[in-house]
Amino acid sequence: MPDLSYLPPLREIIERHQLRTRKALGQHFLCDLNLTRSIAEAAGDLSGCTVIEVGPGPGGLTRALVESNALHVVAVEKDPRFIDALAGLVAVSEGRLDLISGDALRTDFLKLAPAPRAVVANLPYNVGTELLIGWLRDIDQYRSLTLMLQAEVVDRLAAGPHNKIYGRLSVIVQFCCNVERKLDVPASAFSPPPKVDSAVVRLTPRRNRPADVSFAQIEKVTAAAFGQRRKMLRSSLKPLGGEELLKRANIDPTLRAENLTLAEFETLARLA
Numbered sequence: 001m002p003d004l005s006y007l008p009p010l011r012e013i014i015e016r017h018q019l020r021t022r023k024a025l026g027q028h029f030l031c032d033l034n035l036t037r038s039i040a041e042a043a044g045d046l047s048g049c050t051v052i053e054v055g056p057g058p059g060g061l062t063r064a065l066v067e068s069n070a071l072h073v074v075a076v077e078k079d080p081r082f083i084d085a086l087a088g089l090v091a092v093s094e095g096r097l098d099l100i101s102g103d104a105l106r107t108d109f110l111k112l113a114p115a116p117r118a119v120v121a122n123l124p125y126n127v128g129t130e131l132l133i134g135w136l137r138d139i140d141q142y143r144s145l146t147l148m149l150q151a152e153v154v155d156r157l158a159a160g161p162h163n164k165i166y167g168r169l170s171v172i173v174q175f176c177c178n179v180e181r182k183l184d185v186p187a188s189a190f191s192p193p194p195k196v197d198s199a200v201v202r203l204t205p206r207r208n209r210p211a212d213v214s215f216a217q218i219e220k221v222t223a224a225a226f227g228q229r230r231k232m233l234r235s236s237l238k239p240l241g242g243e244e245l246l247k248r249a250n251i252d253p254t255l256r257a258e259n260l261t262l263a264e265f266e267t268l269a270r271l272a
């Protein structure tokens with residue numbers, strides 16, 4: 001296990017490299033190493049895994065990952081200033097850390113990291129959902145995704161029917177994964193503090209997913225149903241067959257998207 005105890009405190013690294021935060025890159029840093037250790041622990045057993053981190057920033061979470069039982073860590077950072085700032089951590093990581101300078105949205109994670117792989121990241125909020133959808137598309141290629149997101153987004157991921165925050169993302173995520181809310185992190189834990197609180201969620205591939213329903217089918221039905229969430233399904237699902245489709249699925253056409261369970265969305269996806 002590499003000894004990271006000689007590394008300077010994160011705040012010193014931020015000052016020494018004059019890392020003024022860039023809002024456009026969602027830069028809010030965690031400087032409490034006990035907290036970053038708790039986030040790494042929330043990922044569960046990482047043994048044998050290559051861990052992908054998006055946006056290491058000054059490296060608080062990265063340190064915890066290098067100290068974890070993961071086999072290897074690959075961190076992708078868009079802001080080149082942090083590549084210099086993280087050189088000290090790379091140097092003491094005994095080859096356990098690769099830093100990639102680049103945009104995570106343009107990264108082929110399956111090529112970047114061999115299986116078994118897991119994602120652990122305090123995501124830049126402006127691209128968090130887009131990254132998440134990309135990982136969900138290939139969810140069976142990941143052991144787990146442990147993500148810090150806005151608390152309100154985590155609430156949506158975990159929401160069930162008959163709830164106004166239950167939406168397209170809830171259904172898509174729950175179709176792919178088991179959702180566990182792991183940790184609440186107040187805005188005050190970040191430097192600078194964002195406007196909203198955050199939470200860590202752990203997503204693991206759902207083993208009993210129906211084999212005859214594809215991600216693309218679920219995307220299609222949820223897009224139509226939640227695209228007009230205030231309308232009755234017989235109207236919002238018209239492009240996919242409307243009343244006829246709902247009849248075959250044995251679903252009341254006067255219901256709205258937020259009333260349907262995951263199993264009902266799966267039935268619709270199968271038939272649409």
Ligand code: SAM
Pocket residue numbers: 025026027028029030031054055056057058059060061062076077078079082102103104105122123124125127
């Ligand atoms: N992991 C660090 C921590 O917990 O203190 C920093 C987290 S900060 C919320 C998000 C990080 O993602 C920043 O370092 C930012 O520069 C980086 N970032 C933003 N957009 C990115 C992108 N498209 N690809 C890779 N990194 C990105």
